[in-house]
Amino acid sequence: MSIYTQMHDKYGSPTHVAEFRLFNLNDCFKTCESCFYKRSGNQIIDYAQISTFAAELSSNGYQLETCYLLPTDFFENSENLKLLEREDIQAVVNQFLYLGVACTLEGETDFTKFKEIINKLQIKEVEVQINLIMEKLYQDEYYREIRNNVSKLRSALDGKCVFNIAINLGQPLSPKELERIEFFVHNISDDGIIEINFTFLYNDLIPKKIKSKKLRNSLKSMSQIGKMYNSVEGPYNERTLLRKPAFIFKGSSCHLCPILPFDEYVFINNENYQLKKANFIEFLSTFATIEKLNEPTFDECEECTNLKTCHGKGYFMAVKEFELPCFLEASYE
Ligand code: SF4
Ligand code: SF4
Numbered sequence: 001m002s003i004y005t006q007m008h009d010k011y012g013s014p015t016h017v018a019e020f021r022l023f024n025l026n027d028c029f030k031t032c033e034s035c036f037y038k039r040s041g042n043q044i045i046d047y048a049q050i051s052t053f054a055a056e057l058s059s060n061g062y063q064l065e066t067c068y069l070l071p072t073d074f075f076e077n078s079e080n081l082k083l084l085e086r087e088d089i090q091a092v093v094n095q096f097l098y099l100g101v102a103c104t105l106e107g108e109t110d111f112t113k114f115k116e117i118i119n120k121l122q123i124k125e126v127e128v129q130i131n132l133i134m135e136k137l138y139q140d141e142y143y144r145e146i147r148n149n150v151s152k153l154r155s156a157l158d159g160k161c162v163f164n165i166a167i168n169l170g171q172p173l174s175p176k177e178l179e180r181i182e183f184f185v186h187n188i189s190d191d192g193i194i195e196i197n198f199t200f201l202y203n204d205l206i207p208k209k210i211k212s213k214k215l216r217n218s219l220k221s222m223s224q225i226g227k228m229y230n231s232v233e234g235p236y237n238e239r240t241l242l243r244k245p246a247f248i249f250k251g252s253s254c255h256l257c258p259i260l261p262f263d264e265y266v267f268i269n270n271e272n273y274q275l276k277k278a279n280f281i282e283f284l285s286t287f288a289t290i291e292k293l294n295e296p297t298f299d300e301c302e303e304c305t306n307l308k309t310c311h312g313k314g315y316f317m318a319v320k321e322f323e324l325p326c327f328l329e330a331s332y333e
Contacts, residue, residue: 028072033134034168047088068100166195169218240312258314
């Protein structure tokens with residue numbers, strides 16, 4: 001059962017749930033396909049302000065769901081662990097139910113220190129996103145390595161963790177790749193879903209035209225993935241940009257992200273989506289600004305039964321920014 005389904009069961013309709021994505025991890029030497037993340041120089045300037053913002057969201061009725069530390073492999077170097085020992089970062093993380101970390105779980109891993117730190121935090125669970133290394137996808141040894149590390153980490157944290165499979169999209173996936181990804185999801189992911197990352201959106205050196213092309217390719221792959229995994233929850237669920245906002249923190253900036261069907265967030269590096277300051281009033285003000293960009297784009301939208309959800313997620317913002325087609329069109333191509 002996915003975290004979201006659990007959250008839904010626990011808190012009812014997923015109204016007012018928020019997540020933070022903090023880009024503060026560095027130095028990754030892994031080889032995940034289609035990784036365009038900046039792997040060094042990631043930092044957050046003002047954790048105190050982020051902590052205050054989290055508290056403000058909470059006092060305004062938002063359940064703080066997951067705080068992710070991104071974008072590199074969390075277990076790749078000890079500096080990431082040191083970050084998590086910092087009081088100002090713990091002050092943010094401790095307000096959330098889940099700490100989210102991305103990793104590859106390759107090789108020999110030692111989770112002793114991580115366990116110590118997690119046990120001191122007040123979070124409920126760690127969400128571990130395992131990025132698949134596509135070039136090793138068909139190696140049995142790679143699969144066994146991940147399985148072993150999952151068991152090791154689960155036992156170190158006394159089961160206080162949930163594992164997901166993640167891939168970077170941007171390129172079309174072959175039927176063979178889809179089949180093997182399904183195998184990993186089926187055997188490793190606790191919630192049976194796959195997390196999609198659009199790493200290219202975070203890279204300022206990639207021209208918008210290329211980003212647009214990669215997103216279109218991603219939509220096609222997502223609709224194929226969705227057919228396989230999303231039998232419990234359809235892409236057109238009730239989560240909206242206002243009810244479940246995701247905030248991306250990079251340097252001193254804070255961005256609000258529209259959602260694609262299947263609930264993947266789209267980072268748009270443009271001032272309309274950037275909060276002037278990370279606080280609740282600016283969140284509402286930014287939301288109001290981008291809502292004006294959220295007009296239904298296609299003739300079919302008016303009569304479409306998905307209009308409410310497409311609109312609620314801010315899908316039309318992404319459509320305008322990246323010249324995307326209707327999601328249904330991408331599904332049936
Ligand atoms: S996706 Fe993350 S873990 Fe993989 S290479 Fe890129 S930064 Fe490293
Ligand atoms: S599914 Fe397509 S036609 Fe329907 S509202 Fe969304 S974008 Fe418009």
